[in-house]
Structure formats: structure tokens, C-alpha cells
Amino acid sequence: MWQAVQWEHFFKRVTSKKQSMKLEGLNEAVEFGAKMREENFSLQEGETFLNHGSYGSVPKCVQQVRLRFLEEVDRHPDDWYRRNGYKYWQESQKAAADFMHCEPQDLVFVQNATTGVNTILKSCRYKPGDILLYTTLTYRAIAYTCDATSELYDGVKSVELDIQFPISSEDEICEKYEDFFKSNPQTKIAVIDAITSPSAVVMPLKRLVDLCHRYGVMAVVDGAHAPGTLPINLTDLGADAFTGNFHKWVYTPRSCAILHVKREHHSWVHPLVTSWNHALTLDKQFFLVGTNDQTAYVSAKYGVEFYQRIGGMDKIIGYASKLATEAHEYILKKLQAEPLQIPQSMESPTMRVIRLPDLPQYPCTREGSIAFHTDVRYKYNIQCAIELIQGHLHLRISCQVYNTMEEYKRLADCLLEVIQTSRKN
Ligand SMILES: Cc1ncc(COP(=O)(O)O)c(C=O)c1O
Structure with a gap:
């Protein structure tokens, strides 16, 4: 293919003379909590942010690096796209691979975890009878991805494995998967959550990956919340593919996730958008997906x-998980509410979920959940996640290095007021 030859030639001639960027203005000595927020984050003054899990928050010094990259692109677009971009991209790829304990050539950047899962599911080829498996706890955009992929092929179906609360143990989850694989030998892919959302349950990831392999099923991990939260070694995990956001818990600007693909699958995995490097290695294909903005990717480092x-x-996780435990207990007590029924070993280190009482003002629907968190945001300047889980509204709190216990106490007081007011009306 002539273009492959041409671009191989390009990669051999990339002659960047650029020095790496430096992270400037980071005050790392500052203690976690309010001071950390003031010094290193740019969250709006007067607002309480207890929802890091949804969109992350980028430290000021990392925002600055990204802005400098954007300026560099516009100072000399050709230098960026023809000479320097690939060098920065590779540096960032190496940093991300070291962080996730894998070989750089097996890891590429995609815009987000949704894109990562879509990339694998839609690159794969299916035959009639094949099954794509997800669960009741799977993030809905990913469940839709399984459904939409199966609709592209005659005779392929997506199936939801039913997982309900209470969950008594990790064994219970593994048994459900195993029973399914035993009675559905045509299962081609299981999409496995590392940490479910919105329910924040840590799944027995390694056990599930091994189980998939025992039954000849491809394990595709949706690790949206995993990088920076769980001690994941991608080489040891051995999943067929793993995607995870860096823009949630690794402080990277948004539109930055990793996609790790086991070497044996490189030949059939392609970006969702076909571009110049279609015939080249996995990392070169994903480096050049048309003329796109690579500044979030190169900022991952x-x-x-x-x-x-x-x-x-x-x-980081020591601080966040202690805060999560204390905040969880405090809110439960204050609201006399129910925790999500899961074993301690399956609790997310940085997020906790509490069932809210059913209130007439906020129906147990998606609209009700939006109305509830919108009211809390505009009445009290608190951002938290309120989500519909198995027919009831639940609060999900996130804990990050810029949060303090006082913020969760305030949240509990405000929620109590909302609940009492709603009950009076
Ligand atoms: C489990 C899970 N999967 C996928 C996603 C989607 O992430 P993104 O919107 O960055 O693609 C999320 C987002 O919170 C998630 O929690």
C-alpha cells in the first residue's frame, strides 16, 4: 500500500528538536484538603464539589501545560503535525504505560472510555449466534454500545447479566458469570466493569478476566474509573482489551483515555475513524486519526x-478512602439512610453510594434524579451525583485530594433539609 510506505517513511524522518514541556507552578508540599484546592485547582469559589467521579478536575499546572501545547500548535501547525506532535505523543504514551504497568506499544490514547469500548466492540468481527455480555450495573452508554454493535450483525445478540443488590460477595458475582458462560458457550465478549457507575462497586476484575479465558470468552474491561484509583497492572491483568479514563482520577485534561490491547489482537483493532496509518502499527494508527486535537493526550504525562x-x-488513595469512609458513615447517620448493600471489599476507594428516601417531590425516575441534584446545586451550591439505581434515587459522593470532611457534613445538613421540607409539602 503506497500510503503505508509513505507514512513509514514519515515516521523514520520525524526530526523533532523540541525539548519536553515542564510542569510549572505546582505546589506539591501543600497539605490535602482546602489548601490543596486553593493552591492547585481552579474550582469555582463558593462551590462545594463532591462529584469528581463524573468529569474529574484538572490541576492548574496541568491546565497550563495543555494551554502551552495549544499555543505551540498554533504557532506552527506544520511543525506540530509533521514534526513534534509524535514525539510528545510517544513521551505521553510511555508515561501512561509506565503508570499502568504495560508495554508502550500496546497502549494508545482515545478520547474517553466510551470510545475505547466502542473501538474494540466495533473492530471485532462476529458470526451468527455470538453473544455480547454486559450486566445490569454496566454504564448505560456502554450497554447501548453492546446493543448497537449486535444490531450491526445478523444473529448476534447482546445480553444483560442480572446483578441486583444486595450483593453478598465477590463469589456471588463470579458464580453468576460462570453460570452464564456454562449455559451460553457462544459468548464472544464480556464487557467487565472495573468499578461500576453510578453504583461504584469494585468488581473482582482479575477473577472475572481469568474466568472469561477459562470459557474462551474475550474480556473487554471498562475501567473508566480505574486508572489512579485501583492498583492495576495491565500486564498481569491479561485482559484482551482495557480502557480507562485519565481525565477522571489521573488529573489529565478531558478527552484523554487509554486503550490497552493485548498483542495478539493488534491485527484486527482499528480506530473508529479510518485514517492514513490504517496499515501501520496499532500506536501509529491511533496517533493519527485525521487532523485532531492531540493536546489532551500529550498532557497525560x-x-x-x-x-x-x-x-x-x-x-492520594489513603486520603480519599479515609475521607470516603468517614463521610459515608456521617451521611448515613445524619439521614438515617441505607448504604448500598455490598461487601466492604467491593467498595470503591474514592466513591460511596447511599440510598435516599423516596420523596414525592423527586420521583424515582431519571427526571427526578436530575431535579434533585439541580436543586441541591442551585439552592446550596453543592455538586454531588444523584442517580437512579434499581428503582430508587441514590446519592454518590466522590472524594478527592481537594475535599474535606466539612464539605460532606454540609452536604448531609442540606440533604436533611431537602428531605424534611419535601416530606412536609
Ligand atoms: C463505568 C463507566 N464506563 C464508562 C464511562 C464513560 O466515560 P466517558 O464519558 O469518559 O467515556 C463512565 C463515566 O463515568 C463510567 O463510569
Whole structure:
């Protein structure tokens, strides 16, 4: 193919003379909590942010790096796309691969976890009878992806594995999967959540990946919340494909996720958009997907640097999980509410979920959940997630290095007021 030859030639001649960017203005010595927020984040003053899990928050110094990359693109677009972009991209790919413990050539960037799962499911080829498996707890956009993919092929179906609360143990989850595989030997792919959303349940990931392989099923992991939250070693995990956001818990600007593909699958995995490098290696294909904005991808290296310099997983997750436990207990007590019924070993280190009482003002529907969190946001300047889970509204709190216990106490007071007012009306 002539274009493959041409672009191979291009990659051999990339002659970037650029120095790497530096992360400037990071005050890493500052203690976690209010000071951390003030020094290193640009969250709106007067607002309480307890929903890091939905969209993340980018530290000021990482935002600055991204802005400098954007300026560099516009100072000399040709230099960026023909000479320097690939060098930055590879540096960031290496940093992300080191962070996730895998080989750089097996890891590429995609815009988000939704794109990552779509990429694998839609690259794969199916035959009649094949089954795509997800669960009741799967993120709905991903469930729709399974449905939409199956609709592209005659005789292929997507199936939802029923998982209801209470969940008594990790064994219970593994048994459900195993029973399904036993009675459905044509299962081609199982999409496995690392941490479910919105329910924030940590699934027994390694056990499920191994189980898939025992039954000849491809394990595609939706690890949207996993990078930076769980100690994942992608090489040891051995999933066929794994996608995870860096723009949630690794402090990277939005539109940055990783997609890790096992070497044996490289030949059939392609970006959703076919571009010049279609015939080249996995990483070169994903580097050039038309003329796109690569500045979030090349900033991943600096999100990782921020993460490591403020203390790494031990310190960040140590702080967040202690806060999550305390906040969870406090809110449960204050609202006399029910926790989500899951074993402790399956609780997310950074997010917790509490069932809210059924209230006439806020019906247990998607509209009701939106009305509830919108009211809390505009009445009290608090952003938290309120989601519909198995027919009831639930509160999901996130804990990050910029949060403090006082914020969750305030949330509990405000929620109590909303509940009492709603009951009076
Ligand atoms: C489990 C899970 N999968 C997928 C996604 C989608 O992430 P994104 O919107 O970045 O694609 C989310 C987002 O919160 C999620 O929690």
C-alpha cells in the first residue's frame, strides 16, 4: 500500500528538536484538603464539589501545560503535525504505560472510555449466534454500545447479566458469570466493569478476566474509573482489551483515555475513524486519526507527574478512602439512610453510594434524579451525583485530594433539609 510506505517513511524522518514541556507552578508540599484546592485547582469559589467521579478536575499546572501545547500548535501547525506532535505523543504514551504497568506499544490514547469500548466492540468481527455480555450495573452508554454493535450483525445478540443488590460477595458475582458462560458457550465478549457507575462497586476484575479465558470468552474491561484509583497492572491483568479514563482520577485534561490491547489482537483493532496509518502499527494508527486535537493526550504525562509528585497512589488513595469512609458513615447517620448493600471489599476507594428516601417531590425516575441534584446545586451550591439505581434515587459522593470532611457534613445538613421540607409539602 503506497500510503503505508509513505507514512513509514514519515515516521523514520520525524526530526523533532523540541525539548519536553515542564510542569510549572505546582505546589506539591501543600497539605490535602482546602489548601490543596486553593493552591492547585481552579474550582469555582463558593462551590462545594463532591462529584469528581463524573468529569474529574484538572490541576492548574496541568491546565497550563495543555494551554502551552495549544499555543505551540498554533504557532506552527506544520511543525506540530509533521514534526513534534509524535514525539510528545510517544513521551505521553510511555508515561501512561509506565503508570499502568504495560508495554508502550500496546497502549494508545482515545478520547474517553466510551470510545475505547466502542473501538474494540466495533473492530471485532462476529458470526451468527455470538453473544455480547454486559450486566445490569454496566454504564448505560456502554450497554447501548453492546446493543448497537449486535444490531450491526445478523444473529448476534447482546445480553444483560442480572446483578441486583444486595450483593453478598465477590463469589456471588463470579458464580453468576460462570453460570452464564456454562449455559451460553457462544459468548464472544464480556464487557467487565472495573468499578461500576453510578453504583461504584469494585468488581473482582482479575477473577472475572481469568474466568472469561477459562470459557474462551474475550474480556473487554471498562475501567473508566480505574486508572489512579485501583492498583492495576495491565500486564498481569491479561485482559484482551482495557480502557480507562485519565481525565477522571489521573488529573489529565478531558478527552484523554487509554486503550490497552493485548498483542495478539493488534491485527484486527482499528480506530473508529479510518485514517492514513490504517496499515501501520496499532500506536501509529491511533496517533493519527485525521487532523485532531492531540493536546489532551500529550498532557497525560503531566497528569501522571502531578499524581506522583503530590504523593502517588498510597497518599492520594489513603486520603480519599479515609475521607470516603468517614463521610459515608456521617451521611448515613445524619439521614438515617441505607448504604448500598455490598461487601466492604467491593467498595470503591474514592466513591460511596447511599440510598435516599423516596420523596414525592423527586420521583424515582431519571427526571427526578436530575431535579434533585439541580436543586441541591442551585439552592446550596453543592455538586454531588444523584442517580437512579434499581428503582430508587441514590446519592454518590466522590472524594478527592481537594475535599474535606466539612464539605460532606454540609452536604448531609442540606440533604436533611431537602428531605424534611419535601416530606412536609
Ligand atoms: C463505568 C463507566 N464506563 C464508562 C464511562 C464513560 O466515560 P466517558 O464519558 O469518559 O467515556 C463512565 C463515566 O463515568 C463510567 O463510569
